[in-house]
Amino acid sequence: MFLHDPAQELPDDVIDDALEAVRLHLGMDVAYVSEAYPDSVVFRHVSGIDTNNYVQVGRKIPANHIFCNKIAVGDVPCIINDTANIPQIQNLPFVREADVGSFVAVPIGQSRSGYFGMFCCYAHAPRDDISERDIATVSMFAKLTTRSLKQHFDAQHEINALKKQLSRVIQDDSLSIHLQPIVSLSDGRPMAAEALSRFSVHPGLGPEWWFAQAQRSDMQIELEVKAIQLALTHLPEMPAKAYLSVNASPLTVASPLFMDAMQGVPTDRLLVELTEREIIVETPQLMQALTVLRDKRIGIAIDDVGAGYAGLNTIVSLKPDVIKLDRSLVSAIHSCTVKQSLTKAMVHFANEMNAFLVAEGVETEAEHVSLKALGVRLGQGFHYARPAEAAIIARQMRDYSKSNPTLRSVS
Structure with missing residues (x-):
């Protein structure tokens, strides 16, 4: 998961641009980057309009209400053409409330920094035209997002170390x-x-x-x-x-x-x-x-x-x-x-x-x-x-x- 203060600013422009680009390329309704915690998932960046207003920046939902963790551990494939055909996810609250008919989702993360999340695009209707080659497109943008997050967290780690050192200087x-x-x-x-x-x-x-x-x-x-x-x-x-x-x-x-x-x-x-x-x-x-x-x-x-x-x-x-x-x-x-x-x-x-x-x-x-x-x-x-x-x-x-x-x- 993302081991940082949720209030800290992320590299917004890079991530938002990546989401918008891949959403438009695939013709999807919504794209998002989620941040995964042990028991919950938070939507950090959102592109497009969710007709049900369910997917909103900052919204936190229980981890077992969404398919992110299932994809991360390999229980669910990265591409679903029709969620109604997949018993494991068709009744998930997120799929129902956000009206997810199909999606392409790729985990994002970097083991050394310890953070984990999901780069996901979905459409309200089933989509027979999305295929394995679309995973490559989403994966490319997910890697760009991962790189931006890594640079951010590395810089934030350095800043946090500086703050500790400066606090010691002031106090000692x-x-x-x-x-x-x-x-x-x-x-x-x-x-x-x-x-x-x-x-x-x-x-x-x-x-x-x-x-x-x-x-x-x-x-x-x-x-x-x-x-x-x-x-x-x-x-x-x-x-x-x-x-x-x-x-x-x-x-x-x-x-x-x-x-x-x-x-x-x-x-x-x-x-x-x-x-x-x-x-x-x-x-x-x-x-x-x-x-x-x-x-x-x-x-x-x-x-x-x-x-x-x-x-x-x-x-x-x-x-x-x-x-x-x-x-x-x-x-x-x-x-x-x-x-x-x-x-x-x-x-x-x-x-x-x-x-x-x-x-x-x-x-x-x-x-x-x-x-x-x-x-x-x-x-x-x-x-x-x-x-x-x-x-x-x-x-x-x-x-x-x-x-x-x-x-x-x-x-």
């Missing part, structure tokens, strides 16, 4: 927070710090991989909120006027779970960076959530501007407090007049929006000098500090003094 403290300072380019003073996630399990895969898998398995919100909650615990360790920046996708920001995490924190020192793993869609839920954040005096930042999905229209609509210039524009900016022109335009754009512009990925003194000359006021990158354990960065931010204008000692 396998996630920790590193901080990376955001500094003033004029004097190196740390103004804020971005919270970055680190994973103790399979660290070689990197945080981007983990969050991508969370998105694949519908656990994006749970993982991002967990990271934010952990990051917020380090806010009291930071200097009194320094901001903590946390990352969240638009989907997460619009969720009640995220809003619950925002309760009871010193919001006037918090910045939410909208990450761009996909196009930022200005949904009513997101725009309402951003309004709530502003009412709480929580700052809004847009990440990876210049290389991500956010265009200028999106930036204008979202009205961010901070615009983060992507590292692709920052890298070797001192030797590229085009990047310098773009950055100068972004400086003007940010000033017009009354937003701060932060240059990400600053790695050299030459980049620092060029950005400062162009009017960029804030920077983040290895040139100032590498990400490190939150407690270490928070302590160095507190201990900062004018005589030590950078944090290059952080490893």
Whole structure:
């Protein structure tokens, strides 16, 4: 039988197309794919119109009311030209209620995955013209259906395994927070710090991989909120006027779970960076959530501007407090007049929006000098500090003094 949650989505288009094609080819009234359980059968996909409205998607009937299991074990042939001539099936409730006069049916399944069902076409009237060669046609489409189901269940098995792994990560403290300072380019003073996630399990895969898998398995919100909650615990360790920046996708920001995490924190020192793993869609839920954040005096930042999905229209609509210039524009900016022109335009754009512009990925003194000359006021990158354990960065931010204008000692 199909060993999966019945609510899970199947590859509908492929199966529906296969059913319709074989039904029309054979001139049958109805075609269906059933899902077999030990004591019942469920119609999962239906093509055509059952005049008695008996065969409907999602309908569950007792297994002994239909011929599926009898065909699967070989008690009934795959082709029946006239059900009235077969004592074993003529009185089955399904044959009577669905008015089945003839049919061609082939089991579908794959032993390794353990699922089983039936690909069936039937007509209300007896059909002397259907023959053994029609089994080949139905079998071909049944194999196509089996292949689609196998791919679906293999993928679903992988997703379920990912969900278990991610649940363990969330529950077993396998996630920790590193901080990376955001500094003033004029004097190196740390103004804020971005919270970055680190994973103790399979660290070689990197945080981007983990969050991508969370998105694949519908656990994006749970993982991002967990990271934010952990990051917020380090806010009291930071200097009194320094901001903590946390990352969240638009989907997460619009969720009640995220809003619950925002309760009871010193919001006037918090910045939410909208990450761009996909196009930022200005949904009513997101725009309402951003309004709530502003009412709480929580700052809004847009990440990876210049290389991500956010265009200028999106930036204008979202009205961010901070615009983060992507590292692709920052890298070797001192030797590229085009990047310098773009950055100068972004400086003007940010000033017009009354937003701060932060240059990400600053790695050299030459980049620092060029950005400062162009009017960029804030920077983040290895040139100032590498990400490190939150407690270490928070302590160095507190201990900062004018005589030590950078944090290059952080490893």
